[in-house]
Amino acid sequence: MSKIFEVSNLKKSFGGLTVTDNVSIGLDKGDRVALIGPNGAGKTTFVNLVTGHLRPDSGGVFLDDENITSVNAISRVRKGLVRSFQITRLFRDMTPEEHIALALLQVEGKARYIFGNYRRMSHIMDEIYEILSTLGLQTLARIKVANLAYGQQRLLEIALALALRPKVLLLDEPAAGVPQSETGRIEDALARLPEDLSVLMIEHDMDLVFRFASRVIVLAAGAVIFDGSPKDVVNNARVRIAYLGSYAQ
Ligand SMILES: Nc1ncnc2c1ncn2[C@@H]1O[C@H](COP(=O)(O)OP(=O)(O)OP(=O)(O)O)[C@@H](O)[C@H]1O
Numbered sequence: 001m002s003k004i005f006e007v008s009n010l011k012k013s014f015g016g017l018t019v020t021d022n023v024s025i026g027l028d029k030g031d032r033v034a035l036i037g038p039n040g041a042g043k044t045t046f047v048n049l050v051t052g053h054l055r056p057d058s059g060g061v062f063l064d065d066e067n068i069t070s071v072n073a074i075s076r077v078r079k080g081l082v083r084s085f086q087i088t089r090l091f092r093d094m095t096p097e098e099h100i101a102l103a104l105l106q107v108e109g110k111a112r113y114i115f116g117n118y119r120r121m122s123h124i125m126d127e128i129y130e131i132l133s134t135l136g137l138q139t140l141a142r143i144k145v146a147n148l149a150y151g152q153q154r155l156l157e158i159a160l161a162l163a164l165r166p167k168v169l170l171l172d173e174p175a176a177g178v179p180q181s182e183t184g185r186i187e188d189a190l191a192r193l194p195e196d197l198s199v200l201m202i203e204h205d206m207d208l209v210f211r212f213a214s215r216v217i218v219l220a221a222g223a224v225i226f227d228g229s230p231k232d233v234v235n236n237a238r239v240r241i242a243y244l245g246s247y248a249q
Contacts, residue, residue, distance in 0.1 A: 003026035004028060004031075004064055004168060005026065006061075006062040007023060007024060007025055007049075007050065007061050007062070008059055008060045009022050009023075009024055009058065009059040010022070010023045010056050010058075010059035010060070011023075011056060011059050012049055012054065012056050013057060018222050019045045020045055020049060020222050021042075021222035021223040023046060023059070023224055025217055027198040028198065029196050030195055030196050030198060031199070031214070031215065032199050032212055032213050032215070033198075033200050033216070033217060034201045034203055034209040034212065034216050034217070035201070035219060036202075036203065036217070037218055037220055037242075038220060041220050041222070042221070043219055047170060047172060047202060050170065051073055051076060051081070051083050051170065052068075052071060052075075052076045063076070063080060063167065063168065064167060066079070079167075080165065080167035081166065081168050082168070082170070083161065083170040083172060084161040084169065084172060089157075090153060090157070092144065093146065095141060095143060096132060096137050096140055096141050096142075096143070096156050097128055099156060100127075100159055100163045101118045104127055104163050105124065107164060127163075135155040135159045135162075135189045136185060136189050137155055137156060137159060150177060150179070151178040151186060152182075154177075154186065155185065158189065166197060167197070167198065168197075168199075169193070169197055169198070169200070170201075171199060171200070171201040173203055173204060174186055174190065174201065174203065175203060175208050176203075176205075183205070183207075183208065187212070190212050201213065209230070214229070214230070215227070216228065216233045218233065218238075218242065220238075221242075225239060226239045
């Protein structure tokens with residue numbers, strides 16, 4: 001079976017510095033993969049190449065067998081390659097229900113119905129509450145974002161990404177900045193993501209990585225130095241040297 005998502009021999013240099021060094025990875029439907037690496041390993045650059053915010057020097061990005069290397073960032077989202085939103089894009093005076101409604105209506109080309117009318121559209125209401133329940137936000141549906149805890153706002157970012165009906169979801173550090181007391185909620189929510197959705201998560205919190213991912217890819221100095229099971233990653237000598245340090249002991 002072909003991969004739902006694949007990057008092949010991706011290369012990117014800034015001046016003389018190679019930041020993405022011949023990276024090839026693939027995801028099957030339903031895969032739960034974590035991308036890790038030390039600071040400066042090239043994770044952000046890799047994500048920008050994948051989302052279409054940066055052009056590679058060479059190599060390709062493929063979604064569901066289509067070569068999308070030259071496709072712009074917005075069209076990649078429409079095709080199903082979606083990155084979780086950033087909190088800075090949330091509207092503080094709007095509720096989670098309104099955020100998801102707006103995203104769903106936009107996907108359907110019906111954004112003009114946002115001003116209250118969407119509540120009469122049963123398929124939209126059903127999908128809003130299905131998505132909010134997945135993220136454990138259903139009881140907060142009508143509370144303004146300004147009154148949500150930080151971790152709840154981060155969950156809303158993921159909910160918004162789901163509203164764009166992704167095939168492949170890129171999660172950029174979903175637990176970053178979230179207090180320890182709230183990370184359990186993030187973990188529970190990630191465990192409830194749709195089974196057939198493929199997820200690539202970039203994350204520094206190794207506990208979350210090991211609980212979430214069935215596969216771990218390690219990037220160091222722009223190159224993939226490991227692609228395998230979480231069990232094997234801690235025993236891999238190159239990874240220990242490049243990244244894990246004391247965690248592996
Ligand atoms: N636009 C740019 N021009 C020049 N160098 C860049 C540019 N973007 C990134 N770099 C360099 O590329 C390297 C990788 O950066 P990148 O931000 O992709 O790493 P990262 O793994 O995301 O790091 P971190 O986890 O610290 O955010 C760094 O040395 C960085 O200074």
